[in-house]
Amino acid sequence: xxxxxxxxTADRLIESTRELLWERGYVGTSPKAIQQRAxxxxxxxxxxxxxxxxxxxxxxxxxxxxxxxxxEGQFTAPGTSVERIAAYLRRERDVLxxxxxxxxxxxxxxxxDPVLRRPxxxxxxxxxxxxxxVLAEGRDRGELTDTLDPAATASTIVAVLQGGYVLARAxxxxxxxxxxxxxxxxLLAAQTR
Amino acid sequence: xxxxxxxxTADRLIESTRELLWERGYVGTSPKAIQQRAxxxxxxxxxxxxxxxxxxxxxxxxxxxxxxxxxEGQFTAPGTSVERIAAYLRRERDVLxxxxxxxxxxxxxxxxDPVLRRPxxxxxxxxxxxxxxVLAEGRDRGELTDTLDPAATASTIVAVLQGGYVLARAxxxxxxxxxxxxxxxxLLAAQTR
DNA sequence: GTCTATACGGGGATAGAC
DNA sequence: GTCTATCCCCGTATAGAC
Numbered sequence: 001x002x003x004x005x006x007x008x009t010a011d012r013l014i015e016s017t018r019e020l021l022w023e024r025g026y027v028g029t030s031p032k033a034i035q036q037r038a039x040x041x042x043x044x045x046x047x048x049x050x051x052x053x054x055x056x057x058x059x060x061x062x063x064x065x066x067x068x069x070x071x072e073g074q075f076t077a078p079g080t081s082v083e084r085i086a087a088y089l090r091r092e093r094d095v096l097x098x099x100x101x102x103x104x105x106x107x108x109x110x111x112x113d114p115v116l117r118r119p120x121x122x123x124x125x126x127x128x129x130x131x132x133x134v135l136a137e138g139r140d141r142g143e144l145t146d147t148l149d150p151a152a153t154a155s156t157i158v159a160v161l162q163g164g165y166v167l168a169r170a171x172x173x174x175x176x177x178x179x180x181x182x183x184x185x186x187l188l189a190a191q192t193r
Numbered sequence: 194x195x196x197x198x199x200x201x202t203a204d205r206l207i208e209s210t211r212e213l214l215w216e217r218g219y220v221g222t223s224p225k226a227i228q229q230r231a232x233x234x235x236x237x238x239x240x241x242x243x244x245x246x247x248x249x250x251x252x253x254x255x256x257x258x259x260x261x262x263x264x265e266g267q268f269t270a271p272g273t274s275v276e277r278i279a280a281y282l283r284r285e286r287d288v289l290x291x292x293x294x295x296x297x298x299x300x301x302x303x304x305x306d307p308v309l310r311r312p313x314x315x316x317x318x319x320x321x322x323x324x325x326x327v328l329a330e331g332r333d334r335g336e337l338t339d340t341l342d343p344a345a346t347a348s349t350i351v352a353v354l355q356g357g358y359v360l361a362r363a364x365x366x367x368x369x370x371x372x373x374x375x376x377x378x379x380l381l382a383a384q385t386r
Numbered sequence: 387g388t389c390t391a392t393a394c395g396g397g398g399a400t401a402g403a404c
Numbered sequence: 405g406t407c408t409a410t411c412c413c414c415g416t417a418t419a420g421a422c
Contacts, residue, residue: 159356
């Protein structure tokens with residue numbers, strides 16, 4: 001029964017849930033751990049939220065909103081289509097922590113619950129759609145070749161980001177992430193005219 | 194104390210561990226679930242393996258070997274550099290299940306254990322290195338432009354694959370994966386001469 | 387609103403019989 | 405080699421007092 005009327009205690013609970021979901025995923029996060037990190041007692045938690053899924057929904061929704069808003073900041077900045085995409089890909093990130101939304105994709109209990117699943121699905125649908133718009137705009141302005149497929153390329157770019165996190169975590173280094181980003185931007189540069 | 198001397202029962206345990214790690218990750222997989230899926234009793238499991246980490250190491254190692262061997266099959270096939278990469282990216286895959294190695298990257302307990310972490314790290318290091326070789330070969334043969342960066346592009350390609358899985362799982366559809374692959378191959382086509 | 391008590395199954399493993 | 409018994413702590417709550 002998550003609503004937006006958030007008290008101070010509830011907010012602390014949501015924040016520690018966000019952190020733990022990011023670090024350990026849904027399956028790896030227990031109510032007890034959430035309470036301890038928030039410095040909130042058992043009774044309080046169950047007073048403000050129905051349980052773990054309810055709390056997770058609040059946390060995931062908040063993270064999803066922030067992610068899209070942050071991206072939008074890059075997309076609406078001045079510059080060419082490719083410049084804005086480069087700014088987005090290269091902006092400051094906690095690369096080794098990975099994507100807080102993308103990681104949920106691997107969580108069987110999240111994917112099995114339609115309510116928890118929805119914000120994850122919508123986030124990526126929105127991201128791909130928005131990037132496709134930016135690319136289409138670049139093409140229409142004559143910045144990009146006519147043969148470039150905005151939708152496919154948008155999916156490629158989002159995939160490079162998500163996959164870059166995977167490579168960085170596997171290597172315990174941001175280097176492969178940066179390489180992957182440099183690589184796709186190099187390929188994209190060849191599409192400018 | 195995992196070794197390669199594998200009995201029939203031990204093999205069944207390894208196989209069910211592989212499946213469960215793929216479906217639910219390390220944190221989400223219990224010894225009990227492994228035993229039940231393998232049709233093997235508690236005592237048997239602890240006779241053949243020291244415990245969950247030991248069993249996981251056997252499972253992960255086997256999966257990692259298979260993954261690299263499968264990729265090598267595409268890379269050594271006849272055809273141009275780009276053709277072989279396209280064959281690799283487009284080969285039959287269980288896209289919605291994701292990558293059994295890549296998903297471990299999100300598992301805090303796997304990443305925290307150097308022994309379990311190593312095969313994950315090595316798999317991606319090898320994949321990126323091998324793809325870079327294939328690209329460098331294409332460049333040296335004059336199939337690809339001289340300005341293409343083999344190492345960066347290799348990371349991009351592996352990232353597209355890993356990220357493609359994420360997008361597919363988020364959408365519960367293989368479409369974004371296929372789009373991402375088409376997108377990167379489209380960009381790569383512009384590098385051929 | 388928050389606290390403590392209580393509950394019940396599961397995770398992960400050990401012990402010893404067969 | 406495999407089986408059953410047993411262990412202890414944790415996950416995920418519910419109940420009721422304050």
